[in-house]
Amino acid sequence: MHFHEAASFDTVVDLLGTAIALDDLGCFDDDIVVTPVAIGGGTVTFSHGTSSNPAYAVLEIFRESGIITVGGNVKEELTTPTGASMLVNLVKECSEFYPPMKIQSIGYGAGQKDFKGFSNVLKIVRGIASTKLQLDTVKILETNVDDVSGEVLGNMIEKIMAQGAKDVTISSAITKKGRPTNLVSVICDSDTMNSIMDLLVTETGTLGVRIRTSERYIVPRAVKTLSVNIQGQSFDVRYKTRDLNNGSHFKIESDDIKEISSALSISFKDTEELLNQEVRKEI
Numbered sequence: 001m002h003f004h005e006a007a008s009f010d011t012v013v014d015l016l017g018t019a020i021a022l023d024d025l026g027c028f029d030d031d032i033v034v035t036p037v038a039i040g041g042g043t044v045t046f047s048h049g050t051s052s053n054p055a056y057a058v059l060e061i062f063r064e065s066g067i068i069t070v071g072g073n074v075k076e077e078l079t080t081p082t083g084a085s086m087l088v089n090l091v092k093e094c095s096e097f098y099p100p101m102k103i104q105s106i107g108y109g110a111g112q113k114d115f116k117g118f119s120n121v122l123k124i125v126r127g128i129a130s131t132k133l134q135l136d137t138v139k140i141l142e143t144n145v146d147d148v149s150g151e152v153l154g155n156m157i158e159k160i161m162a163q164g165a166k167d168v169t170i171s172s173a174i175t176k177k178g179r180p181t182n183l184v185s186v187i188c189d190s191d192t193m194n195s196i197m198d199l200l201v202t203e204t205g206t207l208g209v210r211i212r213t214s215e216r217y218i219v220p221r222a223v224k225t226l227s228v229n230i231q232g233q234s235f236d237v238r239y240k241t242r243d244l245n246n247g248s249h250f251k252i253e254s255d256d257i258k259e260i261s262s263a264l265s266i267s268f269k270d271t272e273e274l275l276n277q278e279v280r281k282e283i
Contacts, residue, residue: 011082018086025126033099033135034091036068037084042075057081066137066190067094074115095215099135101127132243133217138166139193140214143206144173146181153182156203163199164192219243228278235260239279250279 022028039062044053054069058081062069065088069079093099104126111120145153157168166187175181184204188196197209221242228235237260238253252275261271 014082015086022090027126031092031129031134032090033093033095034067034087035098036070036094036096037062037087038073038078039069039071040074040076040078041071044077053077054079055081058084061085061088064191065091065094067091068096073118076113076115093135093137095135095137097215098125100130102130103127131217132220134220136216136218138187138214138216139190140212141186141188141193141197141200142210143184143200143204143208144175144181145184145204145206146175146179148182148204152203153184156184156199159203160186160196160199163196164188165196226279226282228275230260230274230278231264233263235263237275237279241283248283250283252276252279 039054039058042053043050044055045051046055053076054071055077058079061081061084067088106126107124109122109124111122113120153170157170160168166189168187169185171183171185173181173183184200186196186200193211197211200206200209219242221240223238223240226237226239228237235256237256239250240253241248241250243249252272257268257272257275260275261268264271
């Protein structure tokens with residue numbers, strides 16, 4: 001994919017000007033959230049002729065980004081490839097609503113074209129988050145299965161998690177005609193949704209999968225690795241840290257505890273305590 005506009009002077013000014021402005025405001029250290037992006041409609045004319053709008057380049061840029069796009073309200077190009085490229089590299093989350101925040105400042109930028117009944121204005125709002133929790137957008141996949149064994153479901157969970165799911169839960173329920181069933185629910189990102197949906201169908205034989213987009217607040221966390229030496233043996237231990245309410249907490253990956261417990265021939269509980277002591281020294 002070749003961007004013809006990338007070589008223009010205007011594009012260089014757009015990119016550098018935006019970068020300088022964001023750096024001056026300290027926005028590179030902040031979380032940037034965007035509402036659904038208007039991409040317009042109709043046709044667009046460029047060096048290769050006239051094409052339907054949005055242009056192919058814009059669609060490709062947004063395709064794997066997780067950013068929601070909205071067509072209309074005018075038959076014009078409302079988002080260029082340059083603008084789309086900047087958005088997907090700057091934005092952390094796309095949400096239909098503003099996150100909870102105390103508004104500090106508002107900026108408006110009007111385009112050159114005047115649209116009838118539609119304001120051609122870009123609005124940027126800067127504020128301070130009212131919560132330390134981070135806003136996250138996920139996909140939730142659900143299906144009901146009533147003729148699948150526990151062994152099949154257990155194997156399916158392992159495959160789905162290996163595919164990149166954030167979590168999988170299976171709940172018992174009663175459906176029509178009093179039949180017992182299992183409700184399979186998967187939390188995942190947009191980029192893994194299709195492959196996980198295929199797995200659900202293949203592994204369970206279900207005839208349909210429900211999909212919905214959900215917003216959630218999560219505690220800021222980070223995964224770190226620590227090299228430790230226990231009983232003369234060296235191990236790499238992964239642990240997850242989270243900071244909330246002026247306190248720092250951590251939890252060691254259970255798979256690492258299990259592996260080290262087996263290597264040292266000591267109980268899981270004793271291994272966990274030994275590793276907790278090592279991590280506390282580090283943090």
